[in-house]
Amino acid sequence: MSENTNLVAKEVRISMQADCQNCFGLCCTALNIVASSDFAIHKPAGTPCPNLQANFSCQIHHELRNKGFNGCTVYDCLGAGQWVSQTTFHGQDWRANPEIADTMFQVFPMMEQLYEMIAYVAEAMSYEISQHLYDQLQEQLEKLQHLTKLDANTLLAIDILQIRLPINALLVKTSEHIRQKKVLNNRRKISYRGADWMGKNLKGKDLSATELRGAYLIAANLENADLREVDFIGADLRDANIRGANLSTAMFLTQMQINSALGNSATKLPYYLKMPLHWIRK
Structure with missing residues (x-):
């Protein structure tokens, strides 16, 4: 495995950053929030947070921790939000197109899980591992990236558990390989x-x-x-x-x-x- 392949994998991992300006406030709307020490309110899935403004920005963004919304400052979608907003739904927002709202809100948590797996697999590929393990991870990465490009209804029919199982096995192998080097002595x-x-x-x-x-x-x-x-x-x-x-x-x-x-x-x-x-x- 060449140094260039490590760099490519690192670039994939580094690129996975949330861009809230290109998202239609999906984390503020699609997700279920339970009132707790991390959230000042209870909000069911599919209901917009009362702090979400018409332009999909947060009106208390700079005061979230002071107002009891620590969980919002912790949350990170890895970029799934803008992908669903701009690619899966082609820039159509749920306020202007209420007929797509429910589907968009269901797709978002599914995309979150795919993005999480992509992040883990890309990270694993950035390590010094065997070519065979790298190839297996690359195959899974390509499958995951393909899944993110599916239409909304096809995405919702995915069995996410069956996708996770082989990936988890590869991540365990990667972990054991890297850690074993350290603990031999x-x-x-x-x-x-x-x-x-x-x-x-x-x-x-x-x-x-x-x-x-x-x-x-x-x-x-x-x-x-x-x-x-x-x-x-x-x-x-x-x-x-x-x-x-x-x-x-x-x-x-x-x-x-x-x-x-x-x-x-x-x-x-x-x-x-x-x-x-x-x-x-x-």
């Missing part, structure tokens, strides 16, 4: 899949190459921890302290996970993630 336990580490003090710990898939890390103290090559798929990082932590080569992290955590300018992030605006910069 390390005798500590490396798998904590689904672990309940809520509030656990792990400050400064060497957790490199650990599997934390689906782990509960809510409010855990991971300050200055070594989190390189850690597999974070499905891990809950809400209010986890990752200030000064090294996640530079952590695997399968999402912007949503990082947005929900507490970090600072000393936190080292993977190449495809951005430092959240609400983090303390010091």
Whole structure:
């Protein structure tokens, strides 16, 4: 596998960014919101948020956290919103075309899942892996990219679970391959899949190459921890302290996970993630 193939995969992953100006407020409308510490209101799926303006912008965008909408500042669709708005529905918005509203609102969460899988697969392809594994991932990436181009009704007929299964198996293989390199000379336990580490003090710990898939890390103290090559798929990082932590080569992290955590300018992030605006910069 050449260096150029790694770069192409990295570019695909980096390009997956939300562009709210080209989206018809789908996250503010299509999704179900339950009143909680993250959302000040309850809003059923298909109902516009009362803060959504006629031009599909948020009237409290700069005050979301102060007004109890932390969840909005955490959310990231990876670009699925603008794709559904501009490509699947050819720039037709649901307000001007109410007959397409319900279908658009159903397609959006489906596209979100496809985009999430594309992000994971592209990231996996950016690592130093065998040509055989790379080829298998590339085949899945091409299938996913094809699915995003389908019409709305065909998309809604997709069995998303059957698509996820082979991809998950490949992501597990990628994770094991990358982490095994790190732990050959390390005798500590490396798998904590689904672990309940809520509030656990792990400050400064060497957790490199650990599997934390689906782990509960809510409010855990991971300050200055070594989190390189850690597999974070499905891990809950809400209010986890990752200030000064090294996640530079952590695997399968999402912007949503990082947005929900507490970090600072000393936190080292993977190449495809951005430092959240609400983090303390010091």
